[in-house]
Amino acid sequence: MRLSAATLHRLPPDVARPRYDRAAVATGIVHLGIGAFQRAHQAMYTEAALNAGDTRWGIVGASLRSPAVRDALTPQDGLYTLSVRGAEGERLQVIGAIRDVLVAPEDPEALLRALCDPSLAIVTLTVTEKGYCYDPATAALDETHPDIVHDLANPARPRTAPGFLVEALRRRRAAQTHAFTVLCCDNLPHNGRAVRAIVTHFAARGDSALAGYIANEVAFPSTMVDRITPATTDDDRAAIAKHLGVEDAAPVVTEPFSQWVIEDRFPLGRPDWSLAGAEFVTDVAPYENMKLRLLNGSHSTLAYLGYLAGYETVSDTMKDANYRRLAEGVMDDAATTLRMPPGADVAAYKRALMERYANPALKHRTWQICMDGSQKLPQRLLGSIRDRLAAGAPIDRLVMGVAGWMRYVTGVDEQGKPIDVRDPLSVRLRAIADEAGPVAERLAPALLDVREIFAPALAADARFRTGVTGALARIIATGAKQAVAKS
Numbered sequence: 001m002r003l004s005a006a007t008l009h010r011l012p013p014d015v016a017r018p019r020y021d022r023a024a025v026a027t028g029i030v031h032l033g034i035g036a037f038q039r040a041h042q043a044m045y046t047e048a049a050l051n052a053g054d055t056r057w058g059i060v061g062a063s064l065r066s067p068a069v070r071d072a073l074t075p076q077d078g079l080y081t082l083s084v085r086g087a088e089g090e091r092l093q094v095i096g097a098i099r100d101v102l103v104a105p106e107d108p109e110a111l112l113r114a115l116c117d118p119s120l121a122i123v124t125l126t127v128t129e130k131g132y133c134y135d136p137a138t139a140a141l142d143e144t145h146p147d148i149v150h151d152l153a154n155p156a157r158p159r160t161a162p163g164f165l166v167e168a169l170r171r172r173r174a175a176q177t178h179a180f181t182v183l184c185c186d187n188l189p190h191n192g193r194a195v196r197a198i199v200t201h202f203a204a205r206g207d208s209a210l211a212g213y214i215a216n217e218v219a220f221p222s223t224m225v226d227r228i229t230p231a232t233t234d235d236d237r238a239a240i241a242k243h244l245g246v247e248d249a250a251p252v253v254t255e256p257f258s259q260w261v262i263e264d265r266f267p268l269g270r271p272d273w274s275l276a277g278a279e280f281v282t283d284v285a286p287y288e289n290m291k292l293r294l295l296n297g298s299h300s301t302l303a304y305l306g307y308l309a310g311y312e313t314v315s316d317t318m319k320d321a322n323y324r325r326l327a328e329g330v331m332d333d334a335a336t337t338l339r340m341p342p343g344a345d346v347a348a349y350k351r352a353l354m355e356r357y358a359n360p361a362l363k364h365r366t367w368q369i370c371m372d373g374s375q376k377l378p379q380r381l382l383g384s385i386r387d388r389l390a391a392g393a394p395i396d397r398l399v400m401g402v403a404g405w406m407r408y409v410t411g412v413d414e415q416g417k418p419i420d421v422r423d424p425l426s427v428r429l430r431a432i433a434d435e436a437g438p439v440a441e442r443l444a445p446a447l448l449d450v451r452e453i454f455a456p457a458l459a460a461d462a463r464f465r466t467g468v469t470g471a472l473a474r475i476i477a478t479g480a481k482q483a484v485a486k487s
Helices: 005-010 036-040 042-051 068-076 108-115 146-153 161-174 191-204 208-217 234-244 285-308 314-318 321-335 346-357 366-370 373-390 398-408 426-436 440-448 456-460 462-478 480-485
Strands: 027-032 058-063 080-086 089-095 098-103 122-125 181-184 223-226 252-254 259-263 279-281
Touching: 027 042, 027 108, 036 042, 036 080, 036 252, 042 058, 042 089, 058 068, 058 108, 068 080, 068 098, 080 234, 089 234, 098 108, 108 161, 122 161, 146 161, 146 191, 161 191, 161 208, 181 191, 191 208, 223 285, 259 285, 285 314, 285 321, 285 346, 285 366, 285 373, 285 398, 285 480, 314 321, 314 346, 314 366, 321 346, 321 373, 321 398, 321 480, 373 398, 373 456, 373 462, 398 440, 398 462, 398 480, 426 440, 440 462, 456 462, 462 480
Parallel strands: 027 058, 027 122, 058 098, 080 252, 122 181, 259 279
Antiparallel strands: 080 089, 223 259
C-alpha cells in the first residue's frame, strides 16, 4: 500500500501531515530541478505557509532531465515523507506542497504553459551549478554548450533552465502578463545577479528588447540555502515504510539544521517562509559567501580526501582527528576572507558545521559530494585562495582540497580501482590525467590549464601552483590519509 491522499489517515499519530485542504491550493510557484534538496528545503518552508492558511503557494515541480521524481510522486498524489534525523532521533513529516511534477524533455510545452500561468508569481531553481550552462571561472553564459546552442536555435522547445525562463518571459511579455520572480537557490556566488546576467545574455542573443525587459522588470533576489541532504537509500525507504505502515517511494532524509537567507524583493508577493525560520535581508552576499567558503569549501575538502582514504561517509571521515583538524583549518583560513555584518557569529557557525558533519544519522556519502567538482571548486575553494593570496596569507590548508580533487579526477583510486567520476568535464579531465600520469609536476599544471575552472591569473600565480603541486605530490606519494595527517 502506497502513501497517498487515501492512506494519510492510516499514518501513526506522531507523523505530521498537511493541515490544509490540498484541493483548495493554487499554483503560485514553479520549481525547476525537483530533487531531494528542494523537497527537504524550499518545499518544507512553503508547507509551513500552507499550513498557516495561505493557499496561494502550491508548487508545480519540473525535472529538466529524468522522470524519476515524477514517477515516484504521481502515484502518491505528490505526497512524500521528510525524515529529519539528528542526535535526538528521527522526526517524520508528510509534505503536501507539491501539486504536480512535469518532465520537461517529455513535454517542454507543458512546462512552458505552467510558466505562463497568470497565477504564477515565483520560479525557484535548484538545478545545480552545471544546470545554468555557464563558465564557473567567469560566471558567463557558455554559448558553446550544446544545450544552449539547441535552445537558441529552437526557443519554443528548450532544454535548459535559461532557455525555459527566457521563452516563458517572452510569452508573458507578449500576453501582457506580469513577470514572475526568479529565485535561484543554487550555490552560485551572488546567485541572483549571476542568474540575471546569464538569462539576459541568453535573451539578448535573440531579442535585445526582451533582454532589456528582463533586466529592468524581472526580480532576481539572491539567496543562501543550507541543509545537508544525502541521497536516500533503500535502507532509508525500508525504515520509513516500517514507521509509516505504508510504502513511500520518494522519502527525503535530512538533518535538523536548516537555513534560508533571502533578499526580500518579490513584486508579486511571496509565502511567509519565515514561519519555518527563513530570514529576509537586504543583502544576502555576506551570508552566501560564509556558506560557500566555510561549509561548501570544507565539505568538498573532506569529501575528496575522505573518499581517497576509503571513508564512505562524511561522519566516518570526521572520526579521524586529522581530518577534523583539517576541516577546522580550512574554515579558519576561509573565515579571514569574510566581511560579515554586525552580529553575525562566524565562530558559532563553524562549531555548528563541525557538529553537523559528525552526525552519524545522515550517512552523507563522500562520493555524492565529490560530484561536479569542476563546477564547484571556483566558488567553494578558489575564491578563498585568491583572497588569501592577495593578503599575503598562507594557503597550505586550502589547497589540500584542490589537490584532492586533482587526484580524484584521475579516475583511479589508491587501490587501483576505478572511480565513478560524475562531472560535466570528466572525459576531458581523465584524458588530461592519463596523458600526465601520476606525476604531480605534470598533472597539476595540466589541470590548472583548464580555463573553465581556473582563471588565468590564479593559475599563473607561482604560490598557488607551488602549493597545489606540492600537496598533490604528497597525496600521490603517501596516500590521502597520510597527506592529511601531515598537513
